[in-house]
Amino acid sequence: MSRRPVIVIHGGAWAIPDKLATGSIDGVKAAATTGYRVLQDGGTAVDAVEAAIVVLENHPAFDAGYGSVLNANGEVEMDAVLMTGHNLQCGGVACVQNIKNPIKLARAVMDKTDHTLLVGLGSNQFAEEIGMEKVSTDDLVTEDAKAEWKEFMKFKTTVNVLFRNRDVKLSGCDTVGAVALDNAGNVAFGTSTGGITAKRPGRVGDRSGGYADNTSGAVSTTGHGESIVKVCLARQITFNMEQGLSAQEATEKALQSMANRVQGSGGAVTVSKDGDIGKHFTTERMAWSWIKDGQLHYGLNPGEDFSQAV
Amino acid sequence: MSRRPVIVIHGGAWAIPDKLATGSIDGVKAAATTGYRVLQDGGTAVDAVEAAIVVLENHPAFDAGYGSVLNANGEVEMDAVLMTGHNLQCGGVACVQNIKNPIKLARAVMDKTDHTLLVGLGSNQFAEEIGMEKVSTDDLVTEDAKAEWKEFMKFKTTVNVLFRNRDVKLSGCDTVGAVALDNAGNVAFGTSTGGITAKRPGRVGDRSGGYADNTSGAVSTTGHGESIVKVCLARQITFNMEQGLSAQEATEKALQSMANRVQGSGGAVTVSKDGDIGKHFTTERMAWSWIKDGQLHYGLNPGEDFSQAV
Numbered sequence: 242m243s244r245r246p247v248i249v250i251h252g253g254a255w256a257i258p259d260k261l262a263t264g265s266i267d268g269v270k271a272a273a274t275t276g277y278r279v280l281q282d283g284g285t286a287v288d289a290v291e292a293a294i295v296v297l298e299n300h301p302a303f304d305a306g307y308g309s310v311l312n313a314n315g316e317v318e319m320d321a322v323l324m325t326g327h328n329l330q331c332g333g334v335a336c337v338q339n340i341k342n343p344i345k346l347a348r349a350v351m352d353k354t355d356h357t358l359l360v361g362l363g364s365n366q367f368a369e370e371i372g373m374e375k376v377s378t379d380d381l382v383t384e385d386a387k388a389e390w391k392e393f394m395k396f397k398t399t400v401n402v403l404f405r406n407r408d409v410k411l412s413g414c415d416t417v418g419a420v421a422l423d424n425a426g427n428v429a430f431g432t433s434t435g436g437i438t439a440k441r442p443g444r445v446g447d448r449s450g451g452y453a454d455n456t457s458g459a460v461s462t463t464g465h466g467e468s469i470v471k472v473c474l475a476r477q478i479t480f481n482m483e484q485g486l487s488a489q490e491a492t493e494k495a496l497q498s499m500a501n502r503v504q505g506s507g508g509a510v511t512v513s514k515d516g517d518i519g520k521h522f523t524t525e526r527m528a529w530s531w532i533k534d535g536q537l538h539y540g541l542n543p544g545e546d547f548s549q550a551v
Numbered sequence: 552m553s554r555r556p557v558i559v560i561h562g563g564a565w566a567i568p569d570k571l572a573t574g575s576i577d578g579v580k581a582a583a584t585t586g587y588r589v590l591q592d593g594g595t596a597v598d599a600v601e602a603a604i605v606v607l608e609n610h611p612a613f614d615a616g617y618g619s620v621l622n623a624n625g626e627v628e629m630d631a632v633l634m635t636g637h638n639l640q641c642g643g644v645a646c647v648q649n650i651k652n653p654i655k656l657a658r659a660v661m662d663k664t665d666h667t668l669l670v671g672l673g674s675n676q677f678a679e680e681i682g683m684e685k686v687s688t689d690d691l692v693t694e695d696a697k698a699e700w701k702e703f704m705k706f707k708t709t710v711n712v713l714f715r716n717r718d719v720k721l722s723g724c725d726t727v728g729a730v731a732l733d734n735a736g737n738v739a740f741g742t743s744t745g746g747i748t749a750k751r752p753g754r755v756g757d758r759s760g761g762y763a764d765n766t767s768g769a770v771s772t773t774g775h776g777e778s779i780v781k782v783c784l785a786r787q788i789t790f791n792m793e794q795g796l797s798a799q800e801a802t803e804k805a806l807q808s809m810a811n812r813v814q815g816s817g818g819a820v821t822v823s824k825d826g827d828i829g830k831h832f833t834t835e836r837m838a839w840s841w842i843k844d845g846q847l848h849y850g851l852n853p854g855e856d857f858s859q860a861v
Contacts, residue, residue, distance in 0.1 A: 318673075328813070329781035329782065329812065329813055330781070331780070331781060335645075335670055335755075336670050336671055336673065354751065355777065356750070356751060356754045356755075356756075356777060357756075357776075357777045357780050357781070358754070358755040358756075358780070359751060359753040359754055359755070360645055360646050360670040360671055360753045360755055361646055361670055361671025361672060361673075361753050362671060362672070362752065362753060363628075363646065363671075363751055363752035363753015363754065364753050366751075366752055366753065367751065367753070440666070441664065441666055441669060441673055441676075441677065442672065442673035442676055443669040443670045443671050443672060443673015443674050443676065443677070444666045444668070444669055444673065445645075445666075445667075445668040445669070445670055446666075446667075446668075449759075449780075449783075452783070466667075467665065467666060467667045470641070470667050470668070470759075471634075471639035471640070471641060471667070472639065473759075473762070473783065473786045476783045476786050480790055502639065503638070503639055
């Protein structure tokens with residue numbers, strides 16, 4: 242029995258409020274279904290990851306693309322990155338404005354430049370060069386995002402408040418991400434986010450967002466970006482797999498280590514080179530889904546694992 | 552005999568032309584001496600790293616701070632990052648313009664914000680907020696940098712040309728960096744660069760620049776940033792030390808692996824938590840220096856190791 246193809250999705254690890262629960266689950270299920278279809282049709286892992294993330298970026302429940310949160314200046318700045326595991330090619334954009342799908346621009350950075358990361362005005366200059374449509378900030382912002390921006394501007398250090406104070410249950414930090422294993426045995430990851438409400442302009446949280454290497458597997462991370470970068474969370478998970486841990490053990494161990502070392506909470510989804518799946522979160526909730534062998538699994542709260550045929 | 556304190560400096564790994572050889576060696580020696588003095592006076596590892604990098608940024612031979620290269624738009628965009636190994640705190644700026652010492656702004660991001668990376672206009676907005684002096688682009692640009700920009704604009708893909716074609720001997724890619732071990736046993740790293748001549752605006756090469764963790768040691772990387780990020784070079788070197796390799800073995804093995812896997816060349820300096828030193832480069836030259844036990848060592852070409860008392 243083939244263990245390929247596989248796709249795993251997350252919609253962000255944080256204290257997701259009840260009002261977003263149904264939308265988040267619907268979104269990650271739709272993204273998994275779209276990505277899986279690409280893989281079934283013979284598409285590459287990175288094609289599937291990109292297609293899945295476009296679904297999540299276009300969904301208002303998630304803080305990525307449409308639905309992104311506002312920074313301290315009241316603007317939308319988005320980050321996205323993807324990577325393919327057979328040759329370690331990667332592409333990313335950070336603090337890009339006024340485009341609908343940052344993951345598509347990240348893909349173009351990988352495919353059309355010899356750089357791996359373009360930030361700020363330079364990323365928008367590149368978007369113009371390749372003829373990517375410009376959208377207005379209003380086209381990216383939901384009424385919820387506007388309301389939360391007003392609420393968050395009361396705090397001085399939103400990043401720490403958001404992840405450490407469980408009484409503060411607002412949206413505004415749900416990075417989305419996907420990992421995939423295709424029929425040819427290649428892995429890929431992609432991650433996209435609007436960041437954290439009322440963040441400083443120019444802030445980049447997790448500057449890697451994940452890792453993908455055919456010799457171990459692929460990981461997409463979410464949560465407190467500043468903690469994730471300190472411990473190189475995604476690379477740690479792939480190192481753990483290289484040391485013989487399963488995808489699930491590798492993911493749990495690295496997230497626990499991050500909690501112990503820098504008191505940071507977050508989540509990750511992982512697929513090993515053999516198609517084994519890992520998913521774990523140390524936050525209150527994480528919307529996740531995966532499809533393998535024609536079965537769709539999904540959940541939101543700790544311990545949940547619902548399934549249905551695709 | 553105490554193995555502390557220790558400081559190790561690099562001035563960039565690439566095909567350094569003869570006209571810059573003496574200046575590069577003088578610069579790394581001066582930076583090591585400045586950093587070592589901070590450590591002898593009881594300063595922390597991150598204090599020493601910052602002081603050493605200010606010397607390198609202010610030195611015209613290096614592509615960092617004064618002497619930075621010009622991007623494709625003819626502007627200066629600089630990146631700098633530092634990290635302290637006892638709590639994994641880090642701070643960085645990318646694509647910042649019009650400040651004299653990016654490493655000082657990176658330090659301020661670490662000390663004064665709850666973020667770890669600010670990019671583009673947001674990093675300049677932060678510099679203004681903390682009252683950092685603004686300088687003109689002309690204050691950062693040497694006549695050499697201007698001449699090379701004109702030469703490089705003839706190429707379409709400068710990044711690959713520069714690192715793969717040994718016949719192209721121009722300056723414009725010498726990241727500077729430092730690692731240190733202080734009397735309290737803490738390690739730190741810092742890295743600063745003006746990037747690659749004629750790079751796209753907004754390009755960030757190596758988005759990590761190094762790694763520092765008291766449980767293993769500290770690393771500062773240099774070379775082809777796009778390759779370095781693909782293999783997480785600095786974290787790989789600290790993983791190699793965690794697996795029992797010496798600082799030198801860990802550094803050599805990771806750089807060789809990068810050459811094999813993504814055909815990328817570069818260099819790194821490393822200090823282990825016990826004060827052992829690693830330095831290696833797969834490029835033609837790398838200016839380096841270190842001080843330990845009152846002895847200054849330095850070199851530029853493969854196999855060189857000159858020494859003198861401090």
